Amino acid sequence: MTKFLTSNEWQWRLARTIVQGILGVVVANIDVLVGAAVLDPAARAIVVALCMAVLSPVMAELGKHLDEADIDVPKGGDVDAA
Numbered sequence: 726m727t728k729f730l731t732s733n734e735w736q737w738r739l740a741r742t743i744v745q746g747i748l749g750v751v752v753a754n755i756d757v758l759v760g761a762a763v764l765d766p767a768a769r770a771i772v773v774a775l776c777m778a779v780l781s782p783v784m785a786e787l788g789k790h791l792d793e794a795d796i797d798v799p800k801g802g803d804v805d806a807a
Contacts, residue, residue: 730788741784749776 729737753772756762764772 727788730784745777745780745784746773748780749773752776 729740732738750773751758753764753769753776756764
């Protein structure tokens with residue numbers, strides 16, 4: 726998970742973009758999935774863009790906090806051994 730959120734290699738950046746797009750489409754189509762309300766098709770594109778705009782910094786923050794957590798844990802992974 727740390728590599729997914731923090732790596733700058735092209736394959737991980739591509740994977741993050743794909744995941745953000747999929748989540749954006751799911752959020753934009755939640756009305757169809759739940760059947761509660763109907764969104765205008767033009768509004769769906771805006772919802773996808775807003776969702777991706779929010780997900781990008783959220784994933785970056787998660788990656789930063791995962792890096793900080795990795796520093797505190799010894800190599801063996803046993804917290805009590807330190």
